[in-house]
Amino acid sequence: MSGKLVCMVMRINMDCNACCRKMRRVLLNMKEIETHLIEKPQCRVSVCGRFRPSDVAIKIRKKMNRRVEILEIQELDSNNGHGE
Numbered sequence: 001m002s003g004k005l006v007c008m009v010m011r012i013n014m015d016c017n018a019c020c021r022k023m024r025r026v027l028l029n030m031k032e033i034e035t036h037l038i039e040k041p042q043c044r045v046s047v048c049g050r051f052r053p054s055d056v057a058i059k060i061r062k063k064m065n066r067r068v069e070i071l072e073i074q075e076l077d078s079n080n081g082h083g084e
Contacts, residue, residue, distance in 0.1 A: 008070060009046045010068050034050070
């Protein structure tokens with residue numbers, strides 16, 4: 001699992017600034033997430049890191065107490081130094 005870099009886009013209803021701050025705090029406390037992007041007007045959150053998308057979505061759903069809809073999952077191979 002350590003070789004796969006996963007980028008996932010989710011839709012989460014964030015109607016106020018407090019929701020965005022709470023989402024940012026939740027994402028920063030998750031060690032498996034390397035980068036994140038919160039788009040409040042579109043109610044979208046993008047995260048990248050080495051994780052299982054379903055596990056992260058379940059964690060966010062429990063901590064935010066909101067429905068999480070996974071829109072897109074991209075898996076990238078990051079095999080540094082192998083072959084070439």
